Amino acid sequence: MKPLQRLTILGLGLIGGSLAAALKQRGLVAETLAWGRREASLARGRELGVIDGYSLDLATAVAGADLVVVATPTRTVEAVLAELGPLLQQPGQAHTLVTDVASVKGNVVAAAAALGPARSRFVPGHPIAGSERSGIAAARPDLFRGHRVILTPTEATDPAAAEWVETLWRQTGAEVVTMGVEEHDAVLAATSHLPHLLAYSLVDTLASSSRGEAVFRYAAGGFRDFTRIASSDPVMWRDIALANRRALLAALTDFNHHLAELQRAVEAGDGDHLMAVFERAKAARDRFASQMQPSATMSQE
């Protein structure tokens, strides 16, 4: 594909930095700028060679950009889009495309109304990749290799813009999938947001019980794996839980219903019911274990 003349990353953390690094490594961008609230991260990004320059002023950072990637924390995406709206209507910005990397898409798509006419050039996206580490220092060009990126273009999205963003993500080694906004949020609620809620809840239940944290002394490897995601960033997951509230509650209601049935089976000593559930779950888990993505991701799913 034709290289970008100017790429601007808003929020230079693990995801934004890794995307910048991946595109630079493949020679797909002539100049990469960044904007953010913490100058230290931006300066570090320049030191690392991930970006070529930065500004703390949004208008300066996005001026003349071919592509703007909104990679700020979930809770700030709406405010950033609102600020971005008027800037994209300035002279010389008529070609600027915008995408984002937030874990929840419904609230982002709603907020994209603030982009006004530029809304057609906004392609909502979500790379399902991450690392136990966060921040620009953890960025690496191969972060997305072999991982999925979900794009959720809406009726307002120019199909050419969506196609272009899809092609760009493919260059990072990612497998790009397109689905509806509601479908995305429901699928992620089930496979990521609900498991995080359950893991946090279980660890807090045990730690705050009368036995206290002493109980963890007797935990084995199964418990360690099961609760690994409870070590994820609380701020990020609070924001995701609230941003995807409706779909998360629907997934939780479903889960509670199944768990209550299992509870009744244990109470009744109904081994057949337990076997049926355990066998179905094992079969499903075994079938799809090989299809699941390879590296442990915690901070951004």
Place this chain on the structure above:
Amino acid sequence: MKPLQRLTILGLGLIGGSLAAALKQRGLVAETLAWGRREASLARGRELGVIDGYSLDLATAVAGADLVVVATPTRTVEAVLAELGPLLQQPGQAHTLVTDVASVKGNVVAAAAALGPARSRFVPGHPIAGSERSGIAAARPDLFRGHRVILTPTEATDPAAAEWVETLWRQTGAEVVTMGVEEHDAVLAATSHLPHLLAYSLVDTLASSSRGEAVFRYAAGGFRDFTRIASSDPVMWRDIALANRRALLAALTDFNHHLAELQRAVEAGDGDHLMAVFERAKAARDRFASQMQPSATMSQE
């Protein structure tokens, strides 16, 4: 310690086989016999050099044994103890000690009444170790190294017998801890049995939803780790859930209470409550991550 003249393993799977291999490797046993229902496993154990001989007849296998280790599946321990009772009252068996390796101790201790006077020579135990693999072919002498073994002697247990079994387990490289039967079952319900129930239940909920197993395509590493224990042996976990029914239900009730609070917080958009839970959980999980046992254990916890 003085070597055993004769060790008899009842049920030659991963755990029984690994204990036999560990004791043999350290020269702590002159002769190891085994008993089981499946001759193939016993023959394989002899081929592998883990045992020196075997019998399909329980009386023959335990005759003259210094130590009998009940390592059969959870659901058969009670029947084996009942059969063992009269044999331990035979001439020449007055010195025979008995221990077991089952994951739940309450039902085993209750069943130990069948041992009659030999009950004082029974030391209930539970090595918190395992592997994704099972069966005698997966046995290895270092399986218990660095892992915990919990012993739950009762008032009926001869303290000298408990001390002797403790010393023996230490020789395998395990760290031995003693606790009450109820305490053991409550702790294991919380850290192992409940997590298995939740993992099985979540995977089955998602797999049986309208989206079906397609949903797993978008799962990331966090989900893979969270659901790893749902690939465990359904028969073993059905038996554990039923054997530890009371403690498991108590742990589940506790968990449900906390999860309902979290659900209300999500419904109400109460970010402060979410942050408080997520932060406490992360802090507890991080503090104890380093104390948790090193290798992934699935089949026997």
